[in-house]
Amino acid sequence: MSIKQEMIKGVFWTAIQKYSGLVIQIIVTAVLARLLTPEDFGVIAVSTVLIAFFTLFTDMGIGPAIIQKQDLTKDDLNSIFSFTILGGIVLALIFFIASSPIGNFYKENSLILICQILSINLLFAAWNIVPNALINKNKRFKFIAKRTLILQLISGIISIIAAYNGLGVYSLVIPPIITSTGVFYFNYKEYPLKLNTKIKISAL
DSSP states (O other), X not given: OOHHHHHHHHHHHHHHHXXXXXXXXXXXXXXXXXXSOHHHHHHHHHHHHHHHHHHXXXXXXXXXXXXXXXXXOHHHHHHHHHHHHHHHHHHHHHHHHHHHHHHHHHTOHHHHHHHHHHHHHHHHHHHTHHHHHHHHXXXXXXXXXXXXXXXXXXXXXXXXXXXXXXXXXXXXXXXXHHHHHHHHHHHHHHSOOOOOXXXXXXXX
């Protein structure tokens, strides 16, 4: 396949992923807006901003470096993967512990449990760095589009069902958790990396 064909194919599947996902997100949000209160969305907005801030520390440029570096061995990738596993655990624990001070600062008790639950999302965000980079490196745009749409549909439906059954603000926590864990499941099936007990500093 020529570079031009690869580019057209990549743009096509990326567009499907982006705009189809946007339509699904709008529909799900519209339904949830009828079932939940503005306060519920406000609490989730606060936790989302905090998660986004902590997520900045998970990647540290590892993903783009894997995509650009052409001579990484399997052992190198396993070492980097092991490092992200360890880093994800540390960051998730820090966020979990910080959930209580965060809730107290905003004077919102529900925010404590929400942040504790979303620490799972932070954990898998780190664990997905290496396999996500490999998928992008190998131009698996069709796989990314299908994976994203499947997870958005599943998480959206479950979130609506949860809200309808009175789960309240916690129904908004479901989509990011299902998405992050689901992405790791699909990624790991495609690129099964191994944990190294000894991390090669040279690989990092």
